[in-house]
Amino acid sequence: MLGDTAVAVHPEDERYKHLVGRLVKLPLTDRSIPVVADEHVDPEFGTGAVKVTPAHDPNDFEIGRRHDLPAIAVMDEHAVITAHGPFQGLDRLEARSAIVAALRAEGRIVAEKRPYTHSVGHCSRCRTTIEPRLSMQWxxxxxxxxxxxxxxxxxxxxxxxxxxxxxxxxxxxxxxxxxxxxxxxxxxxxxxxxxxxxxxxxxxxxxxxxxxxxxxxxxxxxxxxxxxxxxxxxxxxxxxxxxxxxxxxxxxxxxxxxxxxxxxxxxxxxxxxxxxxxxxxxxxxxxxxxxxxxQFGKKMSKSFGNAVNPLDWMDKYGSDALRFTLARGANPGVDVPIGEDWVQGSRNFANKIWNATRFALMNGATVEGPLPDASKLSPTDRWILSRLNSVVAEVDAYYDDYQFAKLSDALFHFAWDEVFDWYVELSKTTFQAGGEPAEVSKRVLGEVLDVTLRLLHPVVPFVTETLWTTLTGGESVVIADWPAAVSVPGADAPGGFRDADAEREIETLQSVITEVRRFRADQGLQPGQRVPARLTLDGTALALHEPAVRQLLRLQPEGDSFSATATLPVAGVEVALDLSGVIDVAAERKRLAKDLAAAEKEQAQATAKLGNEAFLAKAPDHVVDKIRTRLAKAEDDIVRIKAQLDRLPEA
Structure with a gap:
């Protein structure tokens, strides 16, 4: 109050219009200060009249500039009162109590104090209350x-x-x-x-x-x-x-x-x-x-107890895992939620790169010499080279647009799903058979790994550096050329080698293998459990892939006593399985019937809630969305379980 130089009111406040421009006496001082009209004042707050202290409040400072008010500093840098009078030399907190007492002694306190919550600045380190103060600065x-x-x-x-x-x-x-x-x-x-x-x-x-x-x-x-x-x-x-x-x-x-x-x-x-x-x-x-x-989207803070020391995760999971996790979440301008399980997943990806590449190296993957002529490539070789060039173009576009999350996700799925889980697995039968096809696939695998490791290097640097130098004998991937589209002798094309027919053929092969694997899992078969099977592939492009299909699905030749108990038609191919003695059909029917009843009950409950208008009017959006998700899952489960029951042989 000692530094007040005006009282401000709103220019449209009828209560005070007649006072604008007049002077009022400032208590406890020998000064008179003007009443000014300023739109900063909220006429609905308190009395609608506010004192103006330009030297000790940022908003008041702006009011003072608009009305050419003097700015009187009444405390020094130690928050000690400097204004002449009985309060000079007092600490700011002592002065406040003394000023209130002086006002009360003069009979100027007209109402008792009431609780009032407002924002007060504090030092982030020592929590001391901050007092705005006008001072000379640069x-x-x-x-x-x-x-x-x-x-x-x-x-x-x-x-x-x-x-x-x-x-x-x-x-x-x-x-x-x-x-x-x-x-x-x-x-x-x-x-x-x-x-x-x-x-x-x-x-x-x-x-x-x-x-x-x-x-x-x-x-x-x-x-x-x-x-x-x-x-x-x-x-x-x-x-x-x-x-x-x-x-x-x-x-x-x-x-x-x-x-x-x-x-x-x-x-x-x-x-x-x-x-x-x-x-x-x-x-x-x-x-x-x-x-x-x-991981919940909250700001990391020591006071919240959710701050993470990245060095701890680096020690536990590796630098590559943390780097890839951050890159995979780095959408432009969007916050990155991160949890330890995500870093663990990235560690698993780094391990997958390491193990699969080491397996390929042990089986002769090489970058020596040019790629074989297109006429010597198997459909699987043609597929992976075609997909590789698609990914090179996709990742280049993402890098150019600083889409680190999208490029990391594209590389994750290409490396793990297509190269390691499909091409390497499909090539195992080729490697085992030996001969020229095996040598061709070894060279193709080397090319795919070379390019993939270079694409991955910015987001998984340490693992890829070790593997790439081992694979190629190069000095360092850091100084290697950035990957370009791969060209295949005998099949030159703008933008590198592409083969849409091979991509469709392998997609069909993948759908067959995936569907049979799902059926095996639904029937409770162990992943390594072998089952007699008859494959009807005649007249399809998949006849060439029968050895790979049998190896990946653990399917034995049908034999003399073969009796088909389940038949799966997929993408023009028929897979007949003999599950006699492999599963207890009666027990399996009982289990599936129980699961079906549970799914139908869940469907009925979710449908009833979503049909209740009163519930929908009151329930939060996230609760309604959760119920819709439950309903969709229940409906999918019902379709899946009924299909499993239909495929089971009679008990």
Whole structure:
């Protein structure tokens, strides 16, 4: 109150219009202060009249500027009252109690105090209450700097990914106020200003010498950390000297950073780079990712108990696992939720890469010599090379668009599902048979691994480095060429080798194997349990693949006593199985009947709830969605179980 210089009311408040421009006596002082009209005042809050203290409140400071009010500082940097009078020398907390007592003694307390909750700033480290205080500081006039930073993006000199983040960038740079850059801290770059014995003030530039002599001293304040950080694109390269590194590496091509520091850091680097480097922005592209959060999407914080030390996970699961987890969640501008089970899954992927590649190497996979002629390739070889080129093009496009999550997911499924789970497994029968087809497949497998490991290297660097150098004998994958589309002798085509027919053929093969595996699992058969089977493949493209089908599905030749108890027609192929003595048909029917009853009960309950209008009106959306998911699952289970019952032989 001691620093009040006005009372503000809303200009449309009829209660006080007649008082605007009049003076009122400020209690406990010898001053009179004006009543001013300002739209910042909320006429519905309290009395609708608010005291204005420009030197000790940011909002009041703005009101003071609009009405040309004086700003009277009434406390020093130690929060001790400096205003002349009976309260001078008191701590701010002591002064508050003393002022209330003085007002009460004069009969100016007209109502008892009531609880009131409001926002009070506290130091993040020591939790001390912060008192706003007007003081002399160093500032940067950001108007022309901010305009240049905004124009660089508007003119297309700098691209922001994702593009929707441009609005946030413009909201900042188009509405910047002058920037206070001095801080009263121990650590940091000191303000480059010297004071002389006779009141001289000298600002020292990069080409100037600091004044020396008796009585000269440097300002004790330091630069805001974001000011120092904003110099990074050129100060790290030797600026202000015109170094070889500065000429070579400025501007940088792309900055990858979090959207949360788009203003604090990125905008400052843009302003400083354009100013110091003659209008040249510090980078051509700004790629923004989200913040890493916990598995439930909450901000990580020590106070929440959900903060993670990445070194702990690196020690437990490996650096590659953590890196791939982060990459797989890095959608542009979107936060990355991360849980330990996700890192464990990435560790499993790294292990899969290691084990499958080591198996391939032990079975002769090689990159020696050119790829075999297209006429010598099996349908499986043609399929994987065609898929490889599709993935190379897909991943290149994702890298160009900074879609790290999508490229990681594409590589995960290609490497694990197609290369390791299908091509390597399908090639085992070829390797066992030997001969020229085996040698061809070994060369194809080597090519596929070479390209796949190079594609994976940015997101799984350590495992791929070891495996690639072992496979190729190269010095390091870091300096290897980035993969291009693979060409096959005898089948040159723009964009590399493609074979749509082979892709369709292997997709059909996959559907047959997948369906029979699902049936085996539904019947309770163990993965390694062998079953007599008759395959009707005549007239289909899959006849060539019968050895692989039998090996992958653990199917024995039918034999003389074969009796088909279950027949599976899939994609034009018929697979007949003899389950006699393998499963207890009666027990299996009983189990499936029980499962069917449970699924039908779940379906009925979910349908009833979703048909209840009163329930739907009150239930939260996520609860309704959960019930819809339960209903869909129950319906799928019913279809699946009925199909299993139909396939069972009679007991």
């Amino acid at each position: 500032w940067v006039k950001v108007g022309p700097l901010a305009k240049a930073a905004g124009d660089a993006v508007r003119d297309g000199k700098v691209k922001i990914h994702p593009q929707e983040m441009e609005k946030r960038y413009f909201d900042w740079v188009d509405n910047l106020h002058d920037w206070c850059i001095s801080r009263q801290l121990w650590w940091g770059h000191r303000i480059p200003v010297w004071y002389g014995p006779n009141g001289e003030v000298v600002c020292v530039g990069p080409d100037d010498e600091a004044p020396t002599g008796e009585g000269w001293h440097q300002d004790t304040d330091v630069l805001d950390t974001w000011f120092s950080s904003g110099l990074w694109p050129f100060s790290t390269l030797g600026w202000p000297e015109q170094t070889e590194s500065l000429a070579k590496f400025y501007p940088n091509s792309v900055l990858v950073t979090g959207y949360d520091i788009l203003f604090f850091w990125v905008a400052r680097m843009m302003m400083f780079g354009l100013y110091a480097m003659d209008g040249t922005p510090p980078f051509h592209t700004i790629a923004l990712h989200g913040m890493v959060r916990d």
